[in-house]
Structure formats: C-alpha cells, structure tokens
C-alpha cells in the first residue's frame with residue numbers, strides 16, 4: 001500500500017460509481033484492547049461483500065488522515081481515518097487507515113467481484 | 117513412547133500456538149509422537165498490517181497461511197488442517213456442527229491428548245467458541261474413552277478462578293525450535309522479537325519472559 005494521493009484515489013473511486021460493486025467496510029480497535037487496558041471500551045464493526053451501487057463518491061480532507069463518502073440511492077457509506085491505498089491485480093480498490101504504530105484502524109474496500 | 121500416542125491441537129488463529137504451546141508440540145514431535153493441528157481461521161482480521169503497511173486486509177490471510185505452514189514445518193507437524201472459517205465469526209457458527217466436526221477428527225485420529233483454550237478464560241471470542249466446541253466434542257464421548265484435555269488460559273482472572281496450572285513443562289530443550297516457530301509468524305510477532313532483542317522489558321509480555329515454561333490447566337468434567 002502507499003500513502004493516499006487524493007487525485008489518484010478519487011479517479012479510482014469514480015470507476016466504481018453507478019454499477020453494482022462489492023463493499024468491505026470495517027473499523028476496529030482490536031479484540032484485545034479491553035484485555036490489556038480494562039478501562040478501554042472496545043468497539044468495532046465490519047460488513048463484507050455488501051452489494052452496493054453508489055451515484056457519487058468522494059475522498060477528501062486537507063491532509064491525511066482522509067475521509068470518504070459514497071452516496072447510495074437511499075443512504076451512505078462513510079469512513080474516516082484513511083491513510084493508505086492500493087489497487088490489486090483483481091481491480092479491487094483497497095483504502096485503509098493505519099495508526100502510527102502499524103495497526104489497521106479502518107478499511108474501505110470496493111471490488112467488481114465478491115471479496116474472497 | 118507408547119505406540120498409540122497422538123496429540124490433537126485445536127486453535128482458531130494461526131499464531132495461537134506460538135507463545136504457549138509450540139515448545140510442547142516440538143517436544144512431542146521430537147519423541148516421534150504425531151501431532152495434528154486444526155486451525156479454524158486464517159486470522160483474516162488481524163490488525164497488525166504495519167505503517168508503512170506490509171500487507172492489506174486481502175493479502176493478510178495468504179501471508180498468515182504461509183506463516184502457519186512454516187511454523188508447522190519448524191515444529192515437525194505433518195498433519196496441519198486449515199478449516200476455512202473466518203476470523204471473528206467462530207462464535208456465530210452453529211456450535212453443534214462445529215463440535216461434531218471436531219468429534220469427527222477425534223474419532224479419526226484417536227488422540228491421547230488434546231490441547232486447546234480453556235473456555236471462559238481465553239479472552240478472544242474465537243478462542244472461547246473453539247474451546248467450547250472442543251469440550252463439547254470430548255464430553256460427547258464415553259467417559260472412559262476421553263483423551264486428556266490440556267487447556268491454555270490467559271484471562272486476567274484465570275489464576276484467581278482456576279488456581280495454579282497443573283501441567284508445567286520446561287521446554288528449554290527445544291527453545292531454539294520454539295523461537296523459530298514464533299518467528300515464523302512474522303506478520304504477528306516481528307515487533308515482539310524486536311522488543312526481546314532490545315531487552316525492552318516493558319514491551320515484552322510475561323509469556324515471553326517465561327519462554328521456557330509452558331503451562332496448562334487440565335480440564336475436569338463435572
């Protein structure tokens with residue numbers, strides 16, 4: 001993965017607009033957070049292979065970490081804390097937020113075919 | 117070694133055996149006892165991807181699968197089974213189907229010892245669900261045929277609730293193998309190895325400070 005370049009990522013997001021695509025969206029602070037620090041409130045969620053069709057998609061922010069929003073016909077997909085991206089051989093757009101200590105905090109991924 | 121000895125290890129994540137069990141496994145295989153390792157997921161949802169990232173959410177399972185195969189090779193395990201459940205979802209699977217599948221392996225290989233987590237004291241929901249399924253599988257057997265169950269526990273209250281572990285094994289004779297097995301899970305352990313090298317004791321978890329000592333609680337059915 002490489003640090004997000006807004007223009008580049010924006011162009012790729014637009015390739016996924018107005019057609020059925022598959023979404024992986026995730027936030028996490030780790031299953032062990034509350035084990036190591038009992039005052040820590042651990043929360044997270046993920047959705048894998050949701051079939052969506054967005055009419056408008058934008059990645060934005062003055063500097064990293066960035067935010068992204070995908071406007072659906074009757075709703076939204078939103079993520080913040082995005083720092084890195086990659087386009088895979090299979091044409092999947094992977095956008096992620098990595099904390100300074102190297103832990104994944106958020107992932108927003110689009111694929112023309114279902115994720116494995 | 118008695119002729120029929122066979123060890124079955126059941127864990128949900130590729131590195132669950134690394135710190136607390138890899139020495140025990142290596143000692144068994146070193147005596148010629150076959151070890152079957154069933155790993156339920158590929159740890160697909162691991163968070164440690166680096167910054168700059170060395171892996172993505174999609175490449176991580178492939179990396180961890182390779183690491184697990186390397187670790188198995190280090191420990192001389194020649195029966196490694198990856199069952200393809202997804203990380204963080206084991207507790208949502210049908211528990212009866214899962215324990216029936218584990219019972220199937222027990223009936224197939226007839227293990228004399230099973231190693232898994234201790235239900236209630238193993239912190240991660242996948243650990244708990246795996247442990248419950250293994251216990252249920254063994255419980256479904258006639259009492260006289262049940263293999264010994266050695267469980268790993270590490271919740272903050274495990275000593276308080278379970279007392280001292282009753283199986284304590286000095287694995288210093290295979291410590292090099294153990295360190296190689298830990299290193300094989302590089303995506304998960306590289307930072308720990310670095311902390312050990314720097315002798316940064318604040319960063320090194322207790323389990324590594326007592327790397328030559330592995331401990332288990334023998335599960336007792338009611």
Ligand SMILES: [Zn+2]
Pocket residue numbers: 128129131132240243
């Ligand atoms: Zn685990």
